Amino acid sequence: MRKLPLIIKREYLAKVRNRSFVIMTFLSPILMVAMVVLIAYLTKLNDGEKRVVAILNESDYFSTDFHTTESVSYLRFFDIDLATAKDSTANMGYSGLLYIPHETDLEIVAKRAVFYSKDAPSSVLLDKIEMVFQERLRQRRLQNIGVSPKDFATVDDRFEMDTATYSGEKNLKHINEIKAAIGGAFGYLIMMFIIIYGGFVMRSVIEEKTSRIIEVIISSVKPFQLMLGKIIGTSLAGITQFAIWIMSAGILLFVALAILDIEPTSLTAGQDVVNSAAGELAPPIPAVDETLGLYSQEFFKIPWLMLICFFLIYFVLGYLIYSSIYAAIGAAVDNETDTQQFIFPIILPLMLAIYVGFFSVFNNPQGPIAVGFSLFPLTSPIVMLMRLPWGIGEGGVPIWQLLVSILLLVGTFIGIVWLAAKIYRVGILMYGKKPSYKELFKWLRY
């Protein structure tokens, strides 16, 4: 068995020294960061564009309601008629003209107000204007039924339902999405790793076949050793690449954002800024810090150590299963173009796992679909990891499911590797045969 380290070393070095691999390793993080920075920059540019809205206000209302903000500025016309106002708005290239007619009753004023613009106005802009009207109308209506703004403020306090587990621990509502996203990220990582490096294993097998070195090698080592060494060596190269990607992308992103002065949060928080442009009676936003604190508390309560342990278990088993299938495919064909018919059935369960996982686990992490797919061995590495952030035992994954899932996975691992090794052993010495599934089945009996 001391030949195995030799094979692993060769496969690793062959992969790591490969020119396109080196280029991809160092280029990918740069490309990725460039893309993120570009998106951030474009978002900023978009937000930075200032819209100008002209207002022709003939009523007695709204004289102080439209405040120029970061993204919209208001320009008031006085003592001109509507037609002239429309003309000049269009000529000046403003975003639109808000016409508020002269009426005595606020309700009628609001009803008859019109926003003129060349094209359909942006919904964000319209929302802002509508919000101003709505606030004003609400205040008026409240006054009519005799509620003072101060009373209303106390009435309009935002309510949030407290959620808790049966054992009395406090729950947070959005924590499910966060947990699913964390699990999803792990699952997605596994899928990407399998597809990229499984493909590498396959190509490496094909290369040994086409260069005709295979028979020289397997007269010295067992085909199974070669297959195993290839899979391990390639995955070590893959882990090296991933580590370089994650580290360099992190550093580059940090540096790039610092240089361009883009707040990382602006990538996600664009929507909130718009909504907060409400009137003076907007209900006070509940203590953000407190919620954030709870979230981070919950975030740290996620059983990270357990999660990472199981990630490693599912990752190793899942990757070995799939990459040995890839190796068998590589052995069965003479060149890469013949692989298509075999690749699709491999990708299918992976895709299914990701999509089913995202939909069903997000909705109901302990539902029957989620449970089913987290037990089925070809999808369990991805789906079970999506469920695991909820913990093991009460409220999370029952222990029996975890055990069954891992046992099934180990059983499948042994079975698939055995089958793949058989196909591999026969396939690597077959030249010029276009393999079919029927043919592969026959090889199992050789």
Added chain:
Amino acid sequence: MNNILVTEEVTKQFGNYTALDKVSLEIPKNSIYGLLGPNGAGKTTLIRIINQITYPDSGTVFFDGEPLMPSHIAKIGYLPEERGLYKSMKVGEQALYLAQLKGLEKGEAKRRLKYWFERLEIGDWWNKKIQELSKGMAQKIQFIVTVLHQPKLLIFDEPFSGFDPINANLIKDEILNLKSRGTSIIFSTHRMESVEELCEYIALIHESEKILDGKLSEIKKAYKNNKFHVGMAIDQGSLFLEEMEQRFDLAHSTYDPVEKQMNFTVQLPSDDSRGLLGYLSTKGKVNHFQESIPSANEIFIQTVQQKGTHA
């Protein structure tokens, strides 16, 4: 133990196809053994079984008296017919890797490689990549890697394909040199004439069966059929020919009246070449007298035909 390798009724099937049918061979130590037969006869399958790449469905293989086991791999050197090298790896690195896979320790492997690289005058190739080498050059590397671990048994499958005549001779000399140092060698080829001169023993494989095996000289003795090629200087060609045809079974006769040279083949009923030669020398000057020895190819064809008529 006089045999390096013995196979006993080795049978191998691929699905419904029988690749080897009860093949029994005895390969003597320190000999060159020819495994001859047309393409698809089962030679490569047999060799793969000896190298433990595939396993027989039934039958046993003995290596040096012991049933074949994984540890024997280090004592066998195999140059497959389908041979290649990693294209993007450097020559030295690659040779070192393959040598280590055969169980050689790294320092020892390096030392031996240096020796062989210099012996075959390719010392400056160490840092070249395989894709920069010609096919013949790559074959030299493959040869070195095959013999580097000083195996007791060397197996060459179509060894000379891909070599130019000069390098083929070089390799042939190296093989004879290895044999003189005690190595046993198996040649497998479908071009029977090419290794016939090297082999002391042969086995003929046809349609998955061994149809003939043994010492080449004895096989030839058994298959020679008292045919003699004769060349004579004769004045009266046609007269002599008439006389000869009455006495002997004659074939392929030609007469050159200018040179007064007659050539023909005689088929004798028995091995009495002395009588024939005595008779001929009374008739003219014999300048060429040779017993016709069948080639392996002729023996093969004859054996296959005999098999066909028996069946």
